[in-house]
Amino acid sequence: MVTRRAEAAGGAGATVDEGPAVQDHYPADAAHCYGCGARNPFGHHLKTRWADGSRTETITRFTPGPEQTAMPGYVYGGLVASVLDCSGTGSAALAGTHAAGLDLEGDGSLRYVTGTLEVRYQRPTPMSVELVVRGRVEEVKGRKVTVALTMTAGEDEVASGRVVALQLPDEMRSS
Ligand SMILES: CCCCCCCCCC(=O)SCCNC(=O)CCNC(=O)[C@H](O)C(C)(C)COP(=O)(O)OP(=O)(O)OC[C@H]1O[C@@H](n2cnc3c(N)ncnc32)[C@H](O)[C@@H]1OP(=O)(O)O
Numbered sequence: 176m177v178t179r180r181a182e183a184a185g186g187a188g189a190t191v192d193e194g195p196a197v198q199d200h201y202p203a204d205a206a207h208c209y210g211c212g213a214r215n216p217f218g219h220h221l222k223t224r225w226a227d228g229s230r231t232e233t234i235t236r237f238t239p240g241p242e243q244t245a246m247p248g249y250v251y252g253g254l255v256a257s258v259l260d261c262s263g264t265g266s267a268a269l270a271g272t273h274a275a276g277l278d279l280e281g282d283g284s285l286r287y288v289t290g291t292l293e294v295r296y297q298r299p300t301p302m303s304v305e306l307v308v309r310g311r312v313e314e315v316k317g318r319k320v321t322v323a324l325t326m327t328a329g330e331d332e333v334a335s336g337r338v339v340a341l342q343l344p345d346e347m348r349s350s
Contacts, residue, residue, distance in 0.1 A: 192234050196222035197268045200279045204349045205286060210261030221258065223265030226309060230273050233310035233322075235262040239302060250300035255334050258308060259324050260292050263338025266310035267320035271342070274315040287320060287340035288347060294336040304328045318342040 198211045198221065206214040211221040219237060226234040237258050245251040267287035269279070277284050300306070306326050313321040318341050326334040 192224050192226065194225055195279070196224050197265045197272075197279060198222050200284060201286070205343075208261065210257055211265055219258065219261070221261045221265065223262055223269065223310070225269060230270075231312045233262070233266040233269060233312070235265065235308040235310070236305055237308070238305045239300075241302065244302060248302050250302055250306075252294075252296055252300075255296065255300055255306075255326065256292065256294045256336075258306060259294055259326060259334065259336045260289055260338065262308040262310055262324055263292070263322045263336075264289055264340045266312060266322040266324075267338065267340035270312040270315050270322070271320050271340075286343040288343055289338060290319070290341045291339040292336065293338075294334060296334050298331055298333045300326070300333040301328050306333070313337075 198213060201213070203214060206212040209215055209218040212218055213220060221235050221237060223233050223235040226232040235258070239250045239254055243251050243254040264287045268285060271285040271287060272279055275285060306328055308324055308326045311323045313323050320340045322338045322340065324336045324338065325332055
């Protein structure tokens with residue numbers, strides 16, 4: 176299976192990718208996620224950053240390949256969902272950690288899993304075009320962060336959705 180990394184620059188209008196990716200700060204024992212874990216050789220290796228100085232908008236980029244085909248020329252919907260999913264949990268980790276006044280690089284930074292994922296497929300998603308996911312943090316409430324997401328391919332919005340992410344439960348921790 177081919178492994179690709181999302182490209183980290185260019186092609187997103189006026190949006191600026193700012194600072195390190197949250198996944199760069201996941202500890203080694205929490206970096207196995209298929210969507211965003213740096214230590215998963217078969218995964219997407221998604222990287223989610225603040226999109227600007229507001230600390231409410233995030234950006235994640237991914238370019239799908241032919242093995243992620245639905246119909247020739249178009250991307251499999253499960254891949255679209257998967258990219259939205261980890262864009263949402265990464266955004267939640269950025270937002271929850273920021274809201275708690277913690278440092279991403281510190282031991283106390285917060286990690287999140289998916290509680291609920293909603294996806295609306297708006298248009299067929301073209302293959303081999305960089306997909307840009309923008310996250311907007313709607314709410315940080317206790318253990319829960321809600322993030323609204325849009326995915327664009329070039330000028331077209333191809334999907335949108337929402338992730339409700341909850342802080343990583345103890346039973347899912349590896350140590
Ligand atoms: C370390 C780095 C990690 C990187 C990996 C990124 C993850 C990648 C994405 C994934 O694939 S994660 C895998 C798929 N997800 C799971 O397997 C999660 C399974 N579910 C659970 O473990 C628990 O149900 C969950 C942690 C989601 C919630 O349990 P909690 O005990 O934390 O929730 P609690 O009962 O305390 O409820 C807290 C709030 O969240 C709400 N809530 C609970 N479960 C929810 C849910 N599933 N969806 C939406 N909201 C939910 C609940 O209503 C409440 O809202 P309010 O505060 O407003 O009252």
